[in-house]
Amino acid sequence: MKRLILILTLLASPVWAVQPDEVLDDPILEERAREVSAGLRCLVCRNESIDESNAGLARDMRLLVRERLVAGDTNEEVVDFVVERYGEYVLLKPTTGGSNWLLWGAGPAMLLIAGGIGVAYTRNRAKAQPAGGEGLSAAEEARLKELMKDQG
Amino acid sequence: MGFIPKPMITELGHFALVLAFLVAIVQTVVPLVGAHKRWPGWMAVAEPAANAQFLLVAFSFAALTWAFVTSDFSLRLVVLNSHSAKPMIYKISGVWGNHEGSMLLWVLILALFGAMAAWFGGNLPPTLRARVLAIQASISVAFFAFILFTSNPFLRLAVPPFDGQDLNPLLQDPGLAFHPPFLYLGYVGLSMAFSFAVAALIEGRVDAAWGRWVRPWTLAAWVFLTIGIALGSWWAYYELGWGGFWFWDPVENASFMPWLLAAALLHSAIVVEKREALKSWTILLAILAFGFSLIGTFIVRSGVLTSVHAFANDPERGVFILMILGFFMGGALMLYAARAGVMEAKGVFSMVSRESALVANNILLAVSCFVVFIGTIWPLVAEMFFDRKLSVGPPFFNLAFTPFMVALGLILPLGSMMPWKRARVGRVFRPLIPAFVVAVALGALVWAMQTGRSALGPVGLFLGAWLVFGAMTDLYKRTGGSGLSRLWRLPRADWGKAVAHSGLGVTMFGVAGLMAWQQEDIRVVQIGETFEVAGFEMTLDDVQRVQGPNYISTMGFVTLAQDGSEIAQLRPEKRVYPVAQMPTTEAAIDYRLLRDVYVVIGDQQENGGWTIRTFLKPLANWIWAGSALMALGGFLSLSDRRYRVAAGARKQAAPVQGVPAE
Numbered sequence: 001m002k003r004l005i006l007i008l009t010l011l012a013s014p015v016w017a018v019q020p021d022e023v024l025d026d027p028i029l030e031e032r033a034r035e036v037s038a039g040l041r042c043l044v045c046r047n048e049s050i051d052e053s054n055a056g057l058a059r060d061m062r063l064l065v066r067e068r069l070v071a072g073d074t075n076e077e078v079v080d081f082v083v084e085r086y087g088e089y090v091l092l093k094p095t096t097g098g099s100n101w102l103l104w105g106a107g108p109a110m111l112l113i114a115g116g117i118g119v120a121y122t123r124n125r126a127k128a129q130p131a132g133g134e135g136l137s138a139a140e141e142a143r144l145k146e147l148m149k150d151q152g
Numbered sequence: 153m154g155f156i157p158k159p160m161i162t163e164l165g166h167f168a169l170v171l172a173f174l175v176a177i178v179q180t181v182v183p184l185v186g187a188h189k190r191w192p193g194w195m196a197v198a199e200p201a202a203n204a205q206f207l208l209v210a211f212s213f214a215a216l217t218w219a220f221v222t223s224d225f226s227l228r229l230v231v232l233n234s235h236s237a238k239p240m241i242y243k244i245s246g247v248w249g250n251h252e253g254s255m256l257l258w259v260l261i262l263a264l265f266g267a268m269a270a271w272f273g274g275n276l277p278p279t280l281r282a283r284v285l286a287i288q289a290s291i292s293v294a295f296f297a298f299i300l301f302t303s304n305p306f307l308r309l310a311v312p313p314f315d316g317q318d319l320n321p322l323l324q325d326p327g328l329a330f331h332p333p334f335l336y337l338g339y340v341g342l343s344m345a346f347s348f349a350v351a352a353l354i355e356g357r358v359d360a361a362w363g364r365w366v367r368p369w370t371l372a373a374w375v376f377l378t379i380g381i382a383l384g385s386w387w388a389y390y391e392l393g394w395g396g397f398w399f400w401d402p403v404e405n406a407s408f409m410p411w412l413l414a415a416a417l418l419h420s421a422i423v424v425e426k427r428e429a430l431k432s433w434t435i436l437l438a439i440l441a442f443g444f445s446l447i448g449t450f451i452v453r454s455g456v457l458t459s460v461h462a463f464a465n466d467p468e469r470g471v472f473i474l475m476i477l478g479f480f481m482g483g484a485l486m487l488y489a490a491r492a493g494v495m496e497a498k499g500v501f502s503m504v505s506r507e508s509a510l511v512a513n514n515i516l517l518a519v520s521c522f523v524v525f526i527g528t529i530w531p532l533v534a535e536m537f538f539d540r541k542l543s544v545g546p547p548f549f550n551l552a553f554t555p556f557m558v559a560l561g562l563i564l565p566l567g568s569m570m571p572w573k574r575a576r577v578g579r580v581f582r583p584l585i586p587a588f589v590v591a592v593a594l595g596a597l598v599w600a601m602q603t604g605r606s607a608l609g610p611v612g613l614f615l616g617a618w619l620v621f622g623a624m625t626d627l628y629k630r631t632g633g634s635g636l637s638r639l640w641r642l643p644r645a646d647w648g649k650a651v652a653h654s655g656l657g658v659t660m661f662g663v664a665g666l667m668a669w670q671q672e673d674i675r676v677v678q679i680g681e682t683f684e685v686a687g688f689e690m691t692l693d694d695v696q697r698v699q700g701p702n703y704i705s706t707m708g709f710v711t712l713a714q715d716g717s718e719i720a721q722l723r724p725e726k727r728v729y730p731v732a733q734m735p736t737t738e739a740a741i742d743y744r745l746l747r748d749v750y751v752v753i754g755d756q757q758e759n760g761g762w763t764i765r766t767f768l769k770p771l772a773n774w775i776w777a778g779s780a781l782m783a784l785g786g787f788l789s790l791s792d793r794r795y796r797v798a799a800g801a802r803k804q805a806a807p808v809q810g811v812p813a814e
Contacts, residue, residue, distance in 0.1 A: 018674055019674070019754075019763065020674050020675050020676045020757075020763055023674060038547075039545075039547055041543045041545060046401075047399060047400075047401050047402070047543075047545065048399075049545070049546075052394055052396065087541060088540065088541070088542050089541045089542055089543055090543070091542065091543060091545075092543055092544075092545025092546060092547050092548070093545065093547030093548050093551070094530070094542050094543065094544055094548060098538070098540070099534060099537075099538040099540065100534070100542075103526060103527070103530045103534075103544070103548075104552070106522070106523065106526045107519065107520075107522065107523040107526070107552050107556075110519045110522050110523075111515070111519045111556075114515045114518065114519050115515060118508075118511045118512065118514075118515050119503075121511065122501070122502075122503055122507075122508045122511060123503070125429060125497060125499070125500055125501050125507070126500070126501065126502045126503055128497070128500050140359060140360065143361065144360055144361060147275065147361055147364070
């Protein structure tokens, strides 16, 4: 037990995401701060925003965001300021600039392609002549029936 | 007797694994040759080999479990991941709470599915059966080699320490104890669909019967994936301390992509079975769905994409899995390219029909999976090809992925009620008008009640109601509108479909509600102080240090009251696991139908008060209730006598008539 207490005192207690002392007095400004920090990545964490993170660096960044907001920056200006300082790695929502158009365009482009193929395929099916009756051939129909009977 | 058998068991476990590896090689080669040459004796090897392989791996797994249960600290793995003071359930879950053990669980499930295919595959044509079992065994061979050469769980230590280093405390949790087994049942279950697809490509034949055989396996895999993902998400909700339920983390995406493709595969296999169309697409989906399972394994095991969950990662192992992935995907896709042409569609259908609705379903699911994939690997691609270090986080996925789910929800009730071959939208929509009107009215009501907030909540409510009432309408229509007594006599598959689709609606509503209407409060509270959050009165009665079995806890005693009457006593905890040197938070949650109150205790402040974070989480339970409904729907369908996997086994003796010997 003594050893445990010793270890306990040695263990660094985790710093908590958004501490009460960080919260700004102006609720509107605070809400904007939360919004901005939810989109900024904690640099030393794995896939966490600074709003969620317990790391010390995240706290520093949260305070920085609030400082800029209090100084009168718009949300975009705060984000630009942080990006300039830490690189675009901090952005959880990647920009649309440069090669990132591939990322943003991939989904819609794929939807168009897949939709086109889907429509073409369906058209083709609509025009096709029923091959050997509707769907199954007589032999296959019999076989399927046999299988169904077997399983029932 | 404790002294001699213990080491023996470990060595025997290792030996059984080596034997299983050899059996799997035989099971790959002999039946494939046999099926090609039409030698019945060679084909017949597959079945006993599948059984032997399963028994050997099961023994090996049991041996490792035994080492964990008895805290055999001469095993390196046990030392690294266990501790004698750990509760029994976590000693057992510790077996798969690490890289080596989880891979052993992986091959155990792989061999289990192979053995099940042997047990229940009595009605398959002999050549197809031999080939399916052989392909399944070839996957085993790859993973046995992976374990034996890079991740041997049975390594000994020359000097065993007194006690172990404990399992990562975050993993010492009931939700997470069973999250990996379910997830693996899902991942690995998709290997069956893959084996069936490759075997069919070798046979050069895909027909209605093939669609029928492959569907229960896919459905089972999908159900297990659903449960596994839901457990993981629920765990994240109550364990990580701020009530997030989905983070678009690479590892989560790794499990979500196969889920999306398995859902697509389930639906396209229906078209193959009922209408003999979409054959080559279904084969491709089956290959890709398992491919994404392998990609998921690669992502988790290699640590290429760093994430919260990845334990043990190692470049050598990553390369090995990449080789496995390359071999199976490359081989299967080449076979596909060579053979897909022979599978021509037979069913004819018009632009508006059940078939075309299912094509739309497949497009939405597959493209949404593609979006998740691109988002997941983009940081890697950007760094490698464009020299940019960037992140792709939740804001991207929420924006790029959600529209697909909204579209899916919109068309689902219509599509699921369309007749095969030819349909008229007006006619299908008419019975759905009440459901639609109610859904719109609910959405509009909520829209009017909340001012100045996001549209997410109302849209989610509309979609949820539309899906649930749509599914009910569908069920009612199936009775021919002739009274409720016939409802109970509907086939279970009809019920399964309605329940699963309603589940999707419930989950969508829960996700939207939670994201739109969550409230949060952070403050420093003195002991004895009462404060108000979102209409609740909370009192911090006391904070105590409590000693757990292998942790020390700082426990808050919080009384939750509303309108002066007490609702619940909440015990948020902050734990420290001294052995693993890790703190965890245990949120205290008052679960209710319409909302959770979620309380987290933080640090003591200089003025003696404690940081208390309180969240009001509306509809949180609906997310997992919906997932449970989806899984239940899957089980209902599986238990339908027409699809029962076991059905063939009883009739094994009776030879199937009319199967061409080819």
